Amino acid sequence: MTPKQQHAFDKSAFKASMTQHLTQLGRTPETAEMRDWYLALGRALAEHTTSDLVATENDLAIKQAKSVNYLSLEFLIGRLTGNNLISMGLYDEIAAVVSEFGFGLTDLLEQERDPSLGNGGLGRLAACFMDSLAAQQYPAVGYGLHYEYGLFRQSFKDGAQQEAPDAWREPEGYPWEVVRPDLAQTVGFYGHVAVIEENGHTRREWVPSLHIQAMPWDLPIVGYQSNTVYPLRLWEGRALTPFALDAFNDGDYTRAQQAAIDAGNLTKVLYPNDNHDAGKTLRLMQQYFHSAASVGDILRRHLDAGHPLAALPDYETIQLNDTHPTIAIPELMRVLLDEHHLSWDDAWSISSQTFAYTNHTLLPEALETWSESLMANLLPRHMEIIFEINHRFLQDVAAKWPGDVRKQQVLSVIDDQGERMVRMANLCVIGSYAVNGVAALHSELVKRDLFPEFDALYPGRIQNVTNGITPRRWLKFCNPDLSALISEKIGDQWPAHLEQLEQIAQYADDKAFQKAFMAVKKRNKQRLADWVKTHLDITLNTDAIFDVQIKRLHEYKRQHLNLLHVISLYHRLIHEPNFDMTPRVVFFAAKAAPGYALAKSIIFAINKVAETINNDPRVGDKLKVVFIPDYRVSMAEIIIPAADVSEQISMAGKEASGTGNMKMALNGALTIGTMDGANVEIREEVGDDNIYIFGLDVEGVNALREKGYHPDHEYHQQPLLKASLDSLLDDTFTPGHPGLLRPVFDSVMASGDPYLCLADFADYVRAHNQIDSDYRDSTLWAHKAILNTALVGKFSSDRSIRDYVTNIWQLKAVKR
Ligand code: 26M
Numbered sequence: 023m024t025p026k027q028q029h030a031f032d033k034s035a036f037k038a039s040m041t042q043h044l045t046q047l048g049r050t051p052e053t054a055e056m057r058d059w060y061l062a063l064g065r066a067l068a069e070h071t072t073s074d075l076v077a078t079e080n081d082l083a084i085k086q087a088k089s090v091n092y093l094s095l096e097f098l099i100g101r102l103t104g105n106n107l108i109s110m111g112l113y114d115e116i117a118a119v120v121s122e123f124g125f126g127l128t129d130l131l132e133q134e135r136d137p138s139l140g141n142g143g144l145g146r147l148a149a150c151f152m153d154s155l156a157a158q159q160y161p162a163v164g165y166g167l168h169y170e171y172g173l174f175r176q177s178f179k180d181g182a183q184q185e186a187p188d189a190w191r192e193p194e195g196y197p198w199e200v201v202r203p204d205l206a207q208t209v210g211f212y213g214h215v216a217v218i219e220e221n222g223h224t225r226r227e228w229v230p231s232l233h234i235q236a237m238p239w240d241l242p243i244v245g246y247q248s249n250t251v252y253p254l255r256l257w258e259g260r261a262l263t264p265f266a267l268d269a270f271n272d273g274d275y276t277r278a279q280q281a282a283i284d285a286g287n288l289t290k291v292l293y294p295n296d297n298h299d300a301g302k303t304l305r306l307m308q309q310y311f312h313s314a315a316s317v318g319d320i321l322r323r324h325l326d327a328g329h330p331l332a333a334l335p336d337y338e339t340i341q342l343n344d345t346h347p348t349i350a351i352p353e354l355m356r357v358l359l360d361e362h363h364l365s366w367d368d369a370w371s372i373s374s375q376t377f378a379y380t381n382h383t384l385l386p387e388a389l390e391t392w393s394e395s396l397m398a399n400l401l402p403r404h405m406e407i408i409f410e411i412n413h414r415f416l417q418d419v420a421a422k423w424p425g426d427v428r429k430q431q432v433l434s435v436i437d438d439q440g441e442r443m444v445r446m447a448n449l450c451v452i453g454s455y456a457v458n459g460v461a462a463l464h465s466e467l468v469k470r471d472l473f474p475e476f477d478a479l480y481p482g483r484i485q486n487v488t489n490g491i492t493p494r495r496w497l498k499f500c501n502p503d504l505s506a507l508i509s510e511k512i513g514d515q516w517p518a519h520l521e522q523l524e525q526i527a528q529y530a531d532d533k534a535f536q537k538a539f540m541a542v543k544k545r546n547k548q549r550l551a552d553w554v555k556t557h558l559d560i561t562l563n564t565d566a567i568f569d570v571q572i573k574r575l576h577e578y579k580r581q582h583l584n585l586l587h588v589i590s591l592y593h594r595l596i597h598e599p600n601f602d603m604t605p606r607v608v609f610f611a612a613k614a615a616p617g618y619a620l621a622k623s624i625i626f627a628i629n630k631v632a633e634t635i636n637n638d639p640r641v642g643d644k645l646k647v648v649f650i651p652d653y654r655v656s657m658a659e660i661i662i663p664a665a666d667v668s669e670q671i672s673m674a675g676k677e678a679s680g681t682g683n684m685k686m687a688l689n690g691a692l693t694i695g696t697m698d699g700a701n702v703e704i705r706e707e708v709g710d711d712n713i714y715i716f717g718l719d720v721e722g723v724n725a726l727r728e729k730g731y732h733p734d735h736e737y738h739q740q741p742l743l744k745a746s747l748d749s750l751l752d753d754t755f756t757p758g759h760p761g762l763l764r765p766v767f768d769s770v771m772a773s774g775d776p777y778l779c780l781a782d783f784a785d786y787v788r789a790h791n792q793i794d795s796d797y798r799d800s801t802l803w804a805h806k807a808i809l810n811t812a813l814v815g816k817f818s819s820d821r822s823i824r825d826y827v828t829n830i831w832q833l834k835a836v837k838r
Contacts, residue, residue, distance in 0.1 A: 031115050037122070039066040047194070051123065059125055060133035063116070064103050064197025071106065071242035072200050074251040078838065085327040087836050088336065089161035090826075091320050093350060094148040094343035095312060096292070097166045097254055098140030099241065100495065100655030102198045104131045108499050109157075109244040135190045136654045137241075138172035139256070141296040142574040143681055144382050146655070147460075148343055150681075150819040153492040156245030156252050157518060158820060159835045160827055163323075165316035167308060168239045168256035171291040176613050176652045181629035185616050187291075199239045199256075207236040207318040208262065209311050215403050227360050228403035234285045235260040236315035246494050246518060250838050257315040259288030295615050296574045297388040303400065306349075306392055310401060313350035321357065331362055335375035339831050342379045342454070345390045345446035351377055351453040352404040352411070360403070366410070378830050379450040379457050380487075381468055382678050385578065391443040394436065408444060412436060415452050422479060433475050451476045456830045457484045461679035461700040467720070487826055488703060489679040490819035493520045496685045500659040503542040504689065504811070511535070520818035527812040536804035543666070543690060543807070550664035554648055560636060563643040566605035567797050570686065571669035572653060572661055575612035575621040578676040582624050582766055583779040584608070584669055585631060587790060589746040591645055592635050597745075604794045607646045609661065611653035623765035625649070630755040630763060658682075663689045666807075667793060670695035671786065673777040675720040677701075684817040690807040694789050696782070700817070708813045712806045716789035717782035726781060733770055736780035743783050747771070 043062035044054050054062070078084065107113040117127040140146060148164065155162035174185040190196065210230025218225050241254040261282035293305050320338055329337050342348060351373060358369035383389070398405040412435040423429045435452065437443040451457050451473060459465030465486030469477040477484050498505045498517045508516060508526060516522045529535035544564055551562040571584050588608050594601040610628050614621035632647035650657060668686035670677070670693050677699040687693055687704055692712065695701040697719040705713050718726060737744050750767040753760040770779050797803050815821075827833045 031112060033115065033119060036066060036116075037119055039069065040119070040123075042066075056125065056130065057133050059120070059123065060103070060130045061194055061197055063120065063130060064134070067103065067106060067110070067112075067116075068198050068200070068242070070110070071198070071244055071251050072240075074244075074249065075200075075240060075242050075253055078251050079253070081836070081838065083836050083838075084161045085323075087161050088831070088833050089163060089323075089338055090155070090831050090833060091316065091338060091340045092148060092151060092155075092162060092164045092343065093313070093316055093340055093347040094145070094164070094166055095309065095346040096140030096145030096343075097148045097152070097164060097256075098142070098145030098655060099137050099149040099152075099254070100659075101131065101134040101136055102241070103134050105153075105495050105499055106198075106242070106244045108494055109246045109248075111247055134656075135196075136172075136656050137190050137196065138188055138654055139166065139169055139190075139292060141173060141292070141294065143679070144296075144344060147489055147681060147819075150490065150492040150495075151823060152243045152252065152254055153246070153494060154490070154819040154823040156243045156250050157248055157492075157494070158823060159245060159248055159250045159837055160823065160831075160833045161836055162243075162252050163320075164243065164252070164254040165312065165319070166254065166256045167289050167292075167312050168237075168258035169289055169292045170258075173292055173613065173654075174294055174616065178625075178629055178649070178651055181626050181633070183614055183622050183625050185294075199241050202238045202240055202255075205238045205255075205319065205322075207238075207257075207315040209234050209236050209314045209318075211307065211310070211400055213402065215406060225360065225363070226403065226406070228356065232284070233262050234288060234311065235262045236311060236318075238315070238319070248838070255316075255319065257289065257312060259285050259311060261285040294613075295617075297383055297385050297576060297578075298615060298618070299388055299390045300617075301392070303396060306396065306400060309346055310349050310353070310404075313347050313353050316347070317350050317353050317357065331358070331364070332368070332372060334372050338376060339833075340377050341826070341831075342377060342450060344380060344382045345450055348379075348390075348446040348450050348453075349401070349404060351449060352401075352407040355407050355411070356403055359407070370411075370414075374453055375455050377450075377454045379454040381447070381457065381459055381464075381472070384464070384467055384472055384678065385676065390446040391437060392446065394442040394444055397444055408435060408449065411449070411452065419479070429475055433479070447472075448476075451480075451483070455483070458487045458826075458830065459484070459678065460487065460489045461703060462486050462488060463675075463697075463702050463720070464678040464699060467675060485829060487822055487829070488817075489681050489684070489700060490817050490822035491681050491684045491688070492819050493517050493688070495659070496662065497688055501542075501546065501663040501689055503545055504539075504663065507538055507542055508811075518820070520820065521815035523812050523815045525812075527809060530805045530808040530812065536801065536808065539690065539808050539811075540800065540804050543664070546663035546689075547666075550660055553660055554650070558648065558650075560646065560648055562607050562646060562648070563605055566607045566643065566646070567666050567793065568607050568609065568664055569667040569669065570609045570661060570665040570691070571671070572609070572611040572650075572658060573680075573682055575614040575618070575625060577620060577624075577769070578672055578777050580671050580673060580777055580779055580782075581610060581612060581628065582769065583671055583782065583786060584610070585624070585628055585766070586743070586746050586779065586783060587786060588635070588645070588647055589631060589749055590742050590787060592631075592638075592641065593742065593745050593749065595641055595644055596638075603644055604797050605644050606794075607648060609648050609650060609665075611650040611657060611661065613653055620765060620769055623763075623769075627750065627755070627763045627766045634755045634757075658685070662686055662691075665689065665691035666797070666803075667691060668693045668695075670698070670701050671717075671782075672696060672698045673782075674698045674718055674723050676777070684814060687810045687814045688817065690811045692793070692803075692806055692810060694786075694793060703816070704814065707816055708810050712809045712813075714789040714793055716785040718778065723778065726778065731775070731778065731781065733775035733780040736783065737771065740780075740784060742787070743780060 043065045172188040211232040213231035236257040459468040547564040668691040670683040679699040694714040750763040756762040
């Protein structure tokens with residue numbers, strides 16, 4: 023137990039508490055099954071964190087300090103039990119307790135369902151940031167939505183993706199959450215704006231026609247060795263009263279229930295889109311519900327602590343995780359104007375010093391816009407406020423660039439080419455005191471390509487904060503053997519000070535350390551191979567290169583480029599008698615948005631190619647392809663420690679940062695990647711010799727586009743590429759059914775290969791050949807792998823949070 027730990031651990035009291043919780047589950051230690059024990063453990067631990075959460079909430083020093091409010095529609099937290107045990111410093115103690123009851127802790131932890139309350143990188147980043155805020159004791163509240171169903175569960179039927187609902191709390195409820203009815207809010211929708219005459223002047227006030235209750239559920243974010251527990255507050259939509267009594271009394275039973283049905287649908291399910299704006303009304307309702315409940319709670323905390331409204335920016339900052347919670351800006355304005363009767367200038371001064379916005383994408387199809395008529399119907403008063411914000415803003419634009427109509431058009435919050443649309447990103451930039459991109463390259467492109475006029479209008483507002491990952495979950499918890507090895511050499515303070523890993527670099531050529539390091543990697547590969555054998559019945563060779571691409575399925579991420587490389591290896595194994603290769607297992611894991619047809623076609627193609635290769639006796643164990651279904655945080659925790667090679671192969675300029683790249687490098691994998699997102703910074707840290715960079719960079723991409731790109735030229739000039747592509751058209755991978763994989767072929771031929779897979783193919787193959795030969799030199803490979811772990815300390819989310827604190831939020835840590 024660490025000296026910092028506040029509560030001494032009372033083993034017998036804890037055992038009694040677990041037994042007590044078993045009783046509440048209707049079990050005794052004799053009748054309880056694994057799942058009951060897991061629930062009893064979770065509930066017993068949650069008692070402690072909940073009391074620490076309430077204590078942190080009531081801490082006067084925190085009330086007097088400035089807090090960050092992290093607003094995000096997604097928090098992809100993953101399982102909490104194991105991670106919280108690490109943070110509480112109780113992992114070994116609880117392992118002992120559990121074994122006295124006759125169980126293994128790791129088996130018990132496997133009982134927990136992942137709370138998959140996010141799609142991918144953006145949601146996982148929010149979870150890592152909450153961990154780092156609590157670890158470093160920067161006062162924070164995370165605000166999200168309490169989805170009844172998280173991201174869909176994925177399975178394959180004949181190779182095609184199937185989606186099933188993710189009932190993550192079923193059937194007993196999630197042990198770590200606690201409902202807070204005393205903190206419920208009420209959120210309005212629809213209705214009209216009333217004009218009220220009051221002692222000589224008029225004011226405007228929204229009269230909603232629908233009200234829904236926002237019920238908060240708190241999850242404890244336990245700071246690593248810090249005794250600090252911050253809330254992740256998730257709002258659930260509920261009917262205000264289960265029945266509209268008047269309607270019920272009128273005998274209109276159905277109408278009475280309608281409100282309850284509407285409210286129950288609001289937070290029913292997470293939208294499964296990633297980097298794509300769907301434009302659905304229910305999604306806008308979710309966004310407003312989230313914003314209004316959160317702004318209401320922030321103001322409640324501020325006023326309850328006795329602070330004046332005008333001092334809001336001194337005590338609270340609100341970070342918008344992408345544009346999804348943008349509507350919080352006009353909501354705060356509405357409350358200040360219509361409920362607290364502030365002047366426009368006073369309200370705007372408060373609001374625009376409170377909000378900051380993080381941009382996570384340059385993809386045009388992901389930039390949110392909402393139809394003005396939809397918004398005016400759902401949120402009539404907010405639409406008026408947005409018009410007023412825009413009107414005043416356009417006056418500033420006209421003052422800066424007199425007579426420049428084009429500038430007015432691109433900067434306006436309203437896009438009036440066609441159906442009038444509200445541009446959420448523009449509203450964010452105008453209404454925030456800071457805007458940031460998520461990696462150095464991305465932030466430069468935000469300034470140069472996405473918002474050049476805003477950058478000119480507000481110099482310095484657009485900044486960079488490079489993303490990071492929490493070393494607690496992504497090394498200490500998921501890779502205990504590597505953690506122990508590191509601690510043997512440099513002590514055990516590195517999880518809170520990741521830059522200390524640099525000291526490992528001195529052992530990069532130490533034979534004994536290399537041996538130990540690669541032995542850990544081997545054990546982690548065996549753990550993954552065992553999982554694959556049990557769940558997919560594929561036998562893997564752990565001497566093979568474990569080549570890993572795990573991320574959402576998207577064309578710009580180019581899983582199909584990886585697939586073409588796999589097919590080219592297969593082609594050579596079959597057709598070139600003298601071809602030899604280092605054995606390889608290529609792992610994929612990815613979910614496709616249910617409405618994204620091409621992404622689903624790529625998954626299908628990978629599965630068909632895998633089936634063929636894995637069952638072709640000519641291949642032997644030279645090549646295996648494994649698509650791991652239902653990718654999620656708990657699966658990543660098994661895959662990442664086992665990776666030798668990390669695939670980060672997006673078309674340059676498209677991946678804002680990536681964070682899987684950081685996780686795999688930290689666990690000793692070598693990156694094969696383009697000059698995109700944070701790959702650029704990983705290269706700076708690990709050095710050119712310890713990363714495999716290939717392909718066009720941003721300038722190269724732009725130059726190629728300029729000159730005109732013809733994928734069919736590549737096809738005709740590169741025989742290996744042509745052969746690989748052609749095998750998508752015949753029945754090599756779909757025996758008896760030629761043409762089933764044509765959508766993938768067409769995407770890079772008929773559709774013009776928008777992400778330049780064919781242009782980058784040859785250099786990608788070259789880089790993989792280099793990996794193939796380097797891996798055979800096990801000393802060389804160990805050297806490179808060790809240096810990756812040693813040199814990526816920069817990518818701790820603790821550093822990201824300190825960047826936000828220093829350059830944007832201006833917070834002070836409050837030690838408890
Ligand atoms: C939009 C509209 C409707 C429904 C859902 C969405 C939506 C949801 C998630 C849009 C985008 C979403 O996520 C984008 C995302 O995950 N971006 C990733 O953010 C990471 C953290 O900054 C980066 O590392 C990745 O490069 C970036 O792709």
